[in-house]
Amino acid sequence: MYPTSAQEAQLLEHGAHARYVWNLAVEQHEHWALGKKSAPGFAEQCRRLTEARRENEWLRAGNADVQQQALQDFARAKQARFASGFGEPTWRKKYRHEGFRVIGTGRVTASKEDGTPLLNSKGKQVMSRSVVVQKLNRRWAQVKVPGCGWVRFRLTRPETPEAKTFRVTFRNGQWHIAFAIVPEPIGAPGTGEVIGIDRGVKVTAALSDGRALNCPQPTVRERAQIRKRQRRAARAPKGSPEKTTEYAKAAKLKAREVNRRKDWCEKTSTMLARTCDVIRFEKLNIKNMTASAKGTVAEPGRNVRQKAGLKRAILAQGWGLLRQRTGEKAPGRVEDVPAPYTSLGAVPADGSRRTRARAKPSSSAYLAGSRATQTPTQQSTSRQGMPEG
Numbered sequence: 001m002y003p004t005s006a007q008e009a010q011l012l013e014h015g016a017h018a019r020y021v022w023n024l025a026v027e028q029h030e031h032w033a034l035g036k037k038s039a040p041g042f043a044e045q046c047r048r049l050t051e052a053r054r055e056n057e058w059l060r061a062g063n064a065d066v067q068q069q070a071l072q073d074f075a076r077a078k079q080a081r082f083a084s085g086f087g088e089p090t091w092r093k094k095y096r097h098e099g100f101r102v103i104g105t106g107r108v109t110a111s112k113e114d115g116t117p118l119l120n121s122k123g124k125q126v127m128s129r130s131v132v133v134q135k136l137n138r139r140w141a142q143v144k145v146p147g148c149g150w151v152r153f154r155l156t157r158p159e160t161p162e163a164k165t166f167r168v169t170f171r172n173g174q175w176h177i178a179f180a181i182v183p184e185p186i187g188a189p190g191t192g193e194v195i196g197i198d199r200g201v202k203v204t205a206a207l208s209d210g211r212a213l214n215c216p217q218p219t220v221r222e223r224a225q226i227r228k229r230q231r232r233a234a235r236a237p238k239g240s241p242e243k244t245t246e247y248a249k250a251a252k253l254k255a256r257e258v259n260r261r262k263d264w265c266e267k268t269s270t271m272l273a274r275t276c277d278v279i280r281f282e283k284l285n286i287k288n289m290t291a292s293a294k295g296t297v298a299e300p301g302r303n304v305r306q307k308a309g310l311k312r313a314i315l316a317q318g319w320g321l322l323r324q325r326t327g328e329k330a331p332g333r334v335e336d337v338p339a340p341y342t343s344l345g346a347v348p349a350d351g352s353r354r355t356r357a358r359a360k361p362s363s364s365a366y367l368a369g370s371r372a373t374q375t376p377t378q379q380s381t382s383r384q385g386m387p388e389g
Helices: 005-030 042-055 064-079 220-235 241-275 304-315 319-329 363-368 376-383
Strands: 099-103 106-109 127-130 133-135 140-145 149-154 165-171 174-179 194-199 205-207 278-283 334-338
Touching: 005 042, 005 064, 005 099, 005 140, 005 149, 005 165, 042 064, 064 099, 194 241, 220 241, 241 319, 278 319, 319 334
Parallel strands: 194 278, 278 334
Antiparallel strands: 099 165, 106 127, 133 140, 140 149, 165 174, 194 205
């Protein structure tokens, strides 16, 4: 997004209101204890929000829809705290969690799945919200934000987004907008091609057909710039503007790396979903592979710094994001193959081990022809000569 200076001030104010309401909801649920009355839900919190807006002039000056959507986000995070893997909703901080969600200001007629109009109990047409978006040209469009008017943004898709809500975030000096749209899955090409993917550090994704895909990494110059900014920030006085400025510059360079990794994962997952009928990944527990190895005071870890470097290299490849986005774009066509023996390749008849570079077929080829699709006779034959352990 590219707001004007006046619009940017209003967007930051919306973010402050959303963060304040979110933290109030977190505080209410933190006071709850076993044996007490249940914590207030979304409806009760909306009622209390109305009372708070009457008493607080600063909160009353904000947009009610933005504040209610913050409560809605909290309610969804509370319900999904076990399935999402993020746990209980926590506090949001200024300069770190700058963003809010907006419900559309337009009104459109609601309809059922079969296309018939949706009527209420009195027989009247039900109206639903819709985001108001105007396309200016092939690259630019504008969206109506409450209190800001029309705000310009860059189009990343040829069609104009049609959604009920959108989220605005501010990260590393840039404004971003994301429309709440669930894209249609990519259909299978119907060629019957099965691909196996072996994820690594030197080669991000080695495909069973011989292709090697690498996630873009920072250049030597960019890494030197990051180290330079971090050194200057470490030497600056605590709490000084110089320290904040240098850390912000380093964060901007790191954000560029993250954006490249996300862009590569999106393009690669789309390519895999469009060209392959079945996609098999090596099943890896990335969370355990990248966990801290420092241990405890009683039992300290060994080679902690060396392992930390390996873990950073693993996280820089985007293994998890590639698997997640591929599964979302090709549902039902992505499989996970157990990791044992996928990195050994074929074993010679004499039982001797060969290096991974010389072993053929490669691990990705093993994934493409995994035992999940073999007959019992083929499985028993493939197990002969396999090393134990």
